Amino acid sequence: MKTVNEMLAADSSHKEWIPLLELATREVFEMMLGCKLAQPEIAVDGSFDITAMVGLAGQMCGVLTVRCAAKSATHMASKILGMAPAEGSQDVLDALGEICNMVAGNFKNKVAGMGDGCMLSVPTVITGNDYSLHSLADSGALEVRLLFESMPIAITLQIHS
Amino acid sequence: MNSIRALIIDDSSVMRKIVERSLRQAGIELTQVFEAGNGAEALGVLKQTQVDLILCDINMPVMDGLEFIKQLPGVANAKGVPVVMITTEGSESHVVQALSCGARGYIRKPFTPEQVREQVMPVLGGKA
Numbered sequence: 179m180k181t182v183n184e185m186l187a188a189d190s191s192h193k194e195w196i197p198l199l200e201l202a203t204r205e206v207f208e209m210m211l212g213c214k215l216a217q218p219e220i221a222v223d224g225s226f227d228i229t230a231m232v233g234l235a236g237q238m239c240g241v242l243t244v245r246c247a248a249k250s251a252t253h254m255a256s257k258i259l260g261m262a263p264a265e266g267s268q269d270v271l272d273a274l275g276e277i278c279n280m281v282a283g284n285f286k287n288k289v290a291g292m293g294d295g296c297m298l299s300v301p302t303v304i305t306g307n308d309y310s311l312h313s314l315a316d317s318g319a320l321e322v323r324l325l326f327e328s329m330p331i332a333i334t335l336q337i338h339s
Numbered sequence: 340m341n342s343i344r345a346l347i348i349d350d351s352s353v354m355r356k357i358v359e360r361s362l363r364q365a366g367i368e369l370t371q372v373f374e375a376g377n378g379a380e381a382l383g384v385l386k387q388t389q390v391d392l393i394l395c396d397i398n399m400p401v402m403d404g405l406e407f408i409k410q411l412p413g414v415a416n417a418k419g420v421p422v423v424m425i426t427t428e429g430s431e432s433h434v435v436q437a438l439s440c441g442a443r444g445y446i447r448k449p450f451t452p453e454q455v456r457e458q459v460m461p462v463l464g465g466k467a
Contacts, residue, residue: 205449206449209449209450209451210357210448210449210450258357259353259356259357259360260360269353269356272351272352272353273353273357275351275353276351276353276354276357279427280427280448280449282427283427283428283429283448284427284429284448284449287427287429287430287447293428293429293430293431293432293433294430294432294433298398298427300350
């Protein structure tokens with residue numbers, strides 16, 4: 179397995195991290211929510227009105243976001259908590275934040291050398307979709323789109339090298 | 340199987356709920372569950388009550404999980420109570436550091452109920 183620095187030097191777009199990002203996401207959903215994410219057969223474009231984000235700082239700097247519809251987030255929260263929270267409730271927002279945090283942590287632990295050298299911020303959750311996100315990312319974004327119980331979710335990693 | 344009293348320490352209230360659910364899914368019967376948002380709060384809880392198991396996050400404000408374990412021997416109620424860390428920090432150095440501070444087990448997020456059972460049952464010494 180290559181180290182972070184080797185990967186950063188070899189490929190400024192970091193496309194080889196996409197499978198790690200997908201695997202990190204799939205593991206969180208399988209282990210914590212008990213469900214398998216599906217690969218969309220066609221390009222999926224969903225109405226994402228909830229965004230959870232976690233910052234990464236240290237050996238790698240960037241922002242990881244998980245975006246989905248409010249209905250999806252409520253369903254994720256019910257799966258991970260074993261109860262039925264109200265749509266838009268604090269439990270739903272916090273649960274999505276924790277899912278994003280675990281995806282980010284699981285991803286960094288899969289990249290050799292990043293486990294110790296990269297810290298995560300506390301999660302932030304934005305509701306609504308009328309916003310633009312500007313970060314210092316200068317290496318483009320890696321994005322994975324998957325289906326959670328037939329509903330699209332988008333996992334994006336923006337990297338500031 | 341006996342029921343146990345557990346203390347769950349995490350700065351996220353929703354993660355405390357998730358950990359409690361995972362313990363129950365792992366087949367561990369819980370008589371009572373206490374919660375704390377950081378290590379300092381947990382030390383306060385332990386001055387008031389006795390528990391059989393402590394599950395603790397590492398990265399928390401005010402007092403983190405490693406500092407909490409270091410201070411645990413000074414709490415009379417906590418003598419011999421096993422601590423299992425549950426954290427996103429999954430590197431070997433974090434595991435070694437936690438175990439050298441006195442943790443008896445280490446669970447990396449994400450985790451399954453089976454992994455919780457594997458880490459928790461041995462440290463309970465037949466209590467559950």
